[in-house]
Amino acid sequence: MVLDSLGKSLRGVLQKIARGSTVDEALLNEVVRDIQRALLQADVNVQLALSLTERVRRRAKEEKPPAGASLRDFLIRIIYEEIRGILGKDQPFDLRPRKVLMAGLFGQGKTTTTGKLARFFQKKGVRVGVVAADVHRPAAIDQLEQLSKKVGCEFYANRNEQRAEVIVREALAAFPPHLAVIVDTAGRSGIDTDLIEELKRVRAVLQPDETLLVLDAAMGQAAGRSAEAFQKAVGLTGVILTKLDGSAKGGGALSAVAATGAPIVFIGTGEHLDELERFEPTRFVSRLLGMGDLRTLLERFENLSNKEAAEEAAKHLMSGRFTLRDMRAQLDSLGEMGPFSKLMTMIPGAGAKVDEAKMDETQARLKRFRTILDSLTGEELDTPQIIKSDRVHRIARGSGQRPQEVRGLLKHYETTRKAAHGIVSNRRLRRQLEKQFGSGEAPEE
Ligand code: GDP
Ligand code: MG
Numbered sequence: 080m081v082l083d084s085l086g087k088s089l090r091g092v093l094q095k096i097a098r099g100s101t102v103d104e105a106l107l108n109e110v111v112r113d114i115q116r117a118l119l120q121a122d123v124n125v126q127l128a129l130s131l132t133e134r135v136r137r138r139a140k141e142e143k144p145p146a147g148a149s150l151r152d153f154l155i156r157i158i159y160e161e162i163r164g165i166l167g168k169d170q171p172f173d174l175r176p177r178k179v180l181m182a183g184l185f186g187q188g189k190t191t192t193t194g195k196l197a198r199f200f201q202k203k204g205v206r207v208g209v210v211a212a213d214v215h216r217p218a219a220i221d222q223l224e225q226l227s228k229k230v231g232c233e234f235y236a237n238r239n240e241q242r243a244e245v246i247v248r249e250a251l252a253a254f255p256p257h258l259a260v261i262v263d264t265a266g267r268s269g270i271d272t273d274l275i276e277e278l279k280r281v282r283a284v285l286q287p288d289e290t291l292l293v294l295d296a297a298m299g300q301a302a303g304r305s306a307e308a309f310q311k312a313v314g315l316t317g318v319i320l321t322k323l324d325g326s327a328k329g330g331g332a333l334s335a336v337a338a339t340g341a342p343i344v345f346i347g348t349g350e351h352l353d354e355l356e357r358f359e360p361t362r363f364v365s366r367l368l369g370m371g372d373l374r375t376l377l378e379r380f381e382n383l384s385n386k387e388a389a390e391e392a393a394k395h396l397m398s399g400r401f402t403l404r405d406m407r408a409q410l411d412s413l414g415e416m417g418p419f420s421k422l423m424t425m426i427p428g429a430g431a432k433v434d435e436a437k438m439d440e441t442q443a444r445l446k447r448f449r450t451i452l453d454s455l456t457g458e459e460l461d462t463p464q465i466i467k468s469d470r471v472h473r474i475a476r477g478s479g480q481r482p483q484e485v486r487g488l489l490k491h492y493e494t495t496r497k498a499a500h501g502i503v504s505n506r507r508l509r510r511q512l513e514k515q516f517g518s519g520e521a522p523e524e
Contacts, residue, residue, distance in 0.1 A: 081323045081348050082367060085330050088117035089162070090369040093155055102139070102150040111136050114158065122299035122331025123165070127338070131161050159368060166360035167337035170317070172344050174203050176259040178285050182278055182309060183293035185266035188321030188347055190219050192293050193263040194226030195347065195355035196319075200259045201232055208233035208258040210250040212243040212281060213265040223263050229352060233258060244280040251285070260285070270305075275312045282313065289316045291344065294336065296320045299328030303335025310341055321347035324354070401496045404460040407452045410445055447480055448488045454478035463492060 092113045099106045111132045118128040135157055144153035179196065183189045190213070197207040209227050211234070213219035220236045227234035235250035247262055254260065262285055267274040282290065292309045294302045306318055318336050323329045323346045336343055337360075348354045452460070454477035459466055466474070466489060475482040 081346065082121060082329045084327060085117055085121040086367045086369070088113065088120070089158075089367060092117070092158070093368060096151055096154055099151070102154055107136060107139055107154075110154070110158075118330060120327070122328035123334050124300055124331065124338075127165060127334055131165060135161050159364060162368075163360050163364040165334045165337060166363065167342055169359040169361050170342040170344055172317075172357060173288070174200070174205060176205055176257050177288040179259070179261045179289045179291060180278070180282060180285055180287040181261065181263050181291055181293055182313060182315075183264075183266055184270070184305075185268055187266065187293045187295045188319075189213075189266060189293045190222050190226070190263050191350065192319055192321060192345075192347055192355065193223060193261050194230055195352055196261055196345070197227065197232045198230045198352050199345075199355055200261075201230060205259050206232070206255075206257070208235060208250065208254040208260050210247055210260060210262040211236035212246050212262050214241050214243050214246070215265040219263070219265070226352070242280075243277055244284045247281055247284045262287075270308050270312060278313045290314060291316065292318045292341070294318055294320050294332065296323045296326040296329045296332040296346075299326075299331035300335045302332040303339050306336045306339045306341050310339065315341050317342050317344035319343070319345040319347065319355075320358070324348045402461050403452065403455060403463045403492055406492055406495065407449070407460065410449045410452070444487075447484055448491065451475075451478045451480055451485055451488050463489065 092110055095113070096102070096106065096110060114135065115128050115132050118131065119125065135154075138157045138161075139154050142153075142157075144150055148156075181189050181193050181196075193209055197209050200207045207230070209223055209232055211220040211223045213223075217238065220238060224234055224236065233254055235246070235253055237246050237249055240246050240249075243264060250262075251260065262281065264278060264281060265274075290313060292306060292315050294305055296302065298305065302320065306315070309315055318341050320329070320332055320336065320343055323332075326332070333343065343358045346356050346358045348356055451474060454474045455466075459470065459474075471482050471485045471489075475485045478485075
């Protein structure tokens with residue numbers, strides 16, 4: 080998952096607090112040191128990491144927990160607030176049909192993200208037209224055309240035109256009215272006058288509502304300087320950080336960009352067209368710290384094409400009545416949702432209850448699961464408890480898999496079901512958390 084090792088370390092800190100017998104100076108020192116180490120490993124700026132942990136220390140000593148809250152919970156909450164604090168504010172993103180200009184250097188993920196953003200709009204019922212205004216790389220035009228076909232949106236290109244602004248003018252005239260228009264532009268290896276002038280000419284024609292900078296999270300802290308330079312040169316309404324799935328430096332990139340004041344509006348979490356998420360520090364931090372995020376999960380379900388079965392499965396998952404039939408519906412939708420492990424990290428409680436190695440299930444294994452599920456009878460799908468040893472062997476033969484794999488499936492099911500079960504009690508926890516943290520305001524006493 081995104082910021083995997085940072086998340087693991089921070090969850091470790093919270094567990095340490097939860098397990099410790101008392102919150103005392105020794106524990107506080109240890110917690111401060113652990114958080115510092117975790118942040119620095121994620122490439123967070125040293126000053127930022129130090130001042131954050133200093134604030135944690137000071138607040139833990141000076142502030143009084145609200146009535147009824149334990150010192151332990153209070154410390155966890157301070158950590159949550161301080162980490163959320165370095166990621167900026169939750170920023171709404173307007174979904175009305177609008178004009179979006181994508182900017183950025185070579186290879187940062189502009190074209191891919193243009194496709195992802197197009198899909199994001201279309202899934203919300205807003206029709207999109209994408210414009211291939213990368214006049215420097217013919218391959219980029221083909222790349223965007225391919226993406227537009229997958230997304231099913233309008234596409235405009237003019238392979239004989241070398242002026243990006245002319246292409247944009249033509250596209251605006253050619254597209255049907257009321258489209259959201261997203262313009263993919265050419266990158267450079269660095270910010271130079273050539274790039275800036277081109278972006279300004281395009282902007283004059285497009286009159287964009289949003290100018291979004293696409294930045295690769297692997298830049299770490301350097302992403303902040305890049306955001307600042309673009310901000311000064313062309314003005315930005317937001318930043319999209321890509322490749323957070325593969326970068327150990329994501330924490331540095333996120334915090335450095337947030338520190339410039341440019342809001343991070345989306346993050347890219349994979350190469351797949353669906354792997355774009357709205358970035359909201361509040362929910363991002365709750366997920367990072369293992370508090371789960373029901374809303375992100377539900378949004379994913381909402382975006383599915385075989386919506387009904389998945390919705391049903393989601394409902395069952397949350398009510399604790401989760402059968403193998405529901406699991407099959409989930410597996411069917413995986414193609415669009417990304418790996419199951421990712422999904423699991425979004426289920427409140429699941430992060431803590433499923434062991435981490437399990438969450439790294441490969442797609443191949445899930446495919447085998449899917450094959451096995453096809454060999455089950457209706458009764459077995461609805462009441463998995465009846466599958467005992469003799470049935471395991473029959474199913475294995477029927478699906479051409481080893482009995483071991485069938486047992487693996489049942490175990491996986493059991494884990495998922497238990498995790499889902501945890502949601503019921505976690506709901507209470509969640510309400511409590513929302514009451515404590517949700518508004519971002521000072522707590523009620
Ligand atoms: P551009 O030059 O800025 O247009 O960059 P591209 O859109 O062509 O992307 C460059 C590479 O980054 C491609 O191989 C993409 O598949 C990859 N990429 C883009 N976004 C992500 C992301 O969020 N995660 C991962 N893992 N790869 C990404
Ligand atoms: Mg490109």
